[in-house]
Amino acid sequence: MTNWWESxxxxxxxxxxxxxxxxxxxxxxxxxGRPAAVLFPRDADEVxxxxxxxxxxxxxxxxxxxxxxxxxxxxxxxxxxxLDLSRMDRIVAIDPDDGxxxxxxxxITADLDRAAGKLGLRYAPDPASFEISTIGGNIATxxxxxxCAKYGVTRDAVLGLEVVLAxxxxxxxxxxTLKGVSxxxxxxxxxxxxxxxxxxxxxxxxxxxxxxxxxxxxxxxxDIALAAAAAVALTASGVQPAxxxxxxxxxxxxxxTRPDAGALLIVQTDAAGEExxxxxxxxxxxRTVEVSRDPTALLAARRQALPAIERLGxxxxxxxxxxxxxxxxxxxxxxxxxxxxxxxxxTLSHAADGNLHPIIVADPAATTIPxxxxxxxxxxxxxxxxxxxxxxxxxxxxxxxxxxxxxxIGPVSHDLQRRIKALFDPDNILNPGKAI
Numbered sequence: 180m181t182n183w184w185e186s187x188x189x190x191x192x193x194x195x196x197x198x199x200x201x202x203x204x205x206x207x208x209x210x211x212g213r214p215a216a217v218l219f220p221r222d223a224d225e226v227x228x229x230x231x232x233x234x235x236x237x238x239x240x241x242x243x244x245x246x247x248x249x250x251x252x253x254x255x256x257x258x259x260x261x262l263d264l265s266r267m268d269r270i271v272a273i274d275p276d277d278g279x280x281x282x283x284x285x286x287i288t289a290d291l292d293r294a295a296g297k298l299g300l301r302y303a304p305d306p307a308s309f310e311i312s313t314i315g316g317n318i319a320t321x322x323x324x325x326x327c328a329k330y331g332v333t334r335d336a337v338l339g340l341e342v343v344l345a346x347x348x349x350x351x352x353x354x355x356t357l358k359g360v361s362x363x364x365x366x367x368x369x370x371x372x373x374x375x376x377x378x379x380x381x382x383x384x385x386x387x388x389x390x391x392x393x394x395x396x397x398x399x400x401x402d403i404a405l406a407a408a409a410a411v412a413l414t415a416s417g418v419q420p421a422x423x424x425x426x427x428x429x430x431x432x433x434x435x436t437r438p439d440a441g442a443l444l445i446v447q448t449d450a451a452g453e454e455x456x457x458x459x460x461x462x463x464x465x466r467t468v469e470v471s472r473d474p475t476a477l478l479a480a481r482r483q484a485l486p487a488i489e490r491l492g493x494x495x496x497x498x499x500x501x502x503x504x505x506x507x508x509x510x511x512x513x514x515x516x517x518x519x520x521x522x523x524x525x526t527l528s529h530a531a532d533g534n535l536h537p538i539i540v541a542d543p544a545a546t547t548i549p550x551x552x553x554x555x556x557x558x559x560x561x562x563x564x565x566x567x568x569x570x571x572x573x574x575x576x577x578x579x580x581x582x583x584x585x586x587x588i589g590p591v592s593h594d595l596q597r598r599i600k601a602l603f604d605p606d607n608i609l610n611p612g613k614a615i
Contacts, residue, residue: 212256231347240378243264250578273300284316284318292305300389304330306323318337345609397446411506423529428440428441570584
């Protein structure tokens with residue numbers, strides 16, 4: 180018997196290796212069952228044909244970019260179709276006069292940034308996975324990154340979208356201008372919706388000028404709470420760091436750098452005079468301060484952090500955010516949670532905006548999340564909410580945090596979000612069981 184997707188003119192595969200590779204993402208969470216096939220559309224028309232067929236046949240479709248999602252948002256279970264958008268990878272246009280780019284969803288984030296750089300521009304959002312993650316995936320999770328404290332997260336860079344709805348209809352949202360408030364903000368709604376409302380097939384993005392100069396400072400501290408307090412002191416001094424990345428002692432040991440330090444704070448400034456103020460503020464409590472005018476210098480430790488931790492076991496990468504003023508309180512509490520449950524936790528932080536990544540490492544042989552790891556994660560979620568924060572700053576909800584979502588947003592808001600989902604996708608074929 181022929182499956183309906185075999186006759187619509189879209190490249191597909193049911194090869195075991197292809198399907199197995201794309202049924203999971205970087206979260207390590209594996210759904211029950213095996214997807215039916217992986218489809219590889221090359222343009223918006225092919226995506227529309229897939230979704231029309233899926234709606235008619237009531238077939239679940241899981242959109243996917245590079246699979247770098249950390250919350251199970253791109254995992255696919257029994258009978259689903261994986262819609263792999265990686266072959267839609269054209270940078271359609273870059274307009275240096277307007278400071279915009281038009282791209283397809285499969286474009287690698289770093290490739291867009293490099294292409295813009297040749298014209299004196301940059302694509303500001305830079306998640307740690309920027310060398311492998313795609314623009315479509317960044318849009319799906321509203322990804323952040325190292326520069327987001329000053330330049331914003333993905334939503335702040337998305338001006339407009341072309342989206343294929345579950346019905347196969349195509350809509351354009353937003354605009355190509357830097358300002359515009361016509362109608363409801365459907366662009367902002369779709370960014371961060373984790374593929375549950377529609378499939379992004381093109382994006383108009385805001386680019387920014389490359390800074391005239393950049394200074395990077397790397398400061399070591401006796402403990403992580405001191406480093407967190409220094410990050411808060413920076414912003415209180417009037418400095419707006421382009422980035423402020425915090426690594427705890429456990430992470431430094433995993434990387435194999437600065438083994439005697441209690442914490443490392445990496446700060447980058449790109450406004451004239453800010454580097455002098457930043458150096459003075461950091462020197463007040465830091466053990467050492469290094470300064471470089473090379474924009475890539477001193478950043479290696481941050482880029483190496485997650486790969487180094489992954490070599491130690493299976494990471495469960497949490498993503499909470501708290502008010503910036505409570506960052507030091509949060510990192511101390513995470514240390515207590517690790518001790519209470521007897522699990523190793525490695526803490527990274529986008530310190531300038533209060534976004535923490537406490538990474539719990541579990542036995543790689545475990546097929547499910549061990550109870551003590553789950554209890555530690557639950558305590559971390561409770562901590563975030565108790566401090567007036569959020570369950571996720573940039574990774575999204577996916578499947579791994581759905582049980583906690585109603586507690587943060589409340590039952591009325593939760594019900595409203597479900598009704599929005601039903602309006603966009605009445606047959607619930609688009610990435611069901613994710614985000615809400």
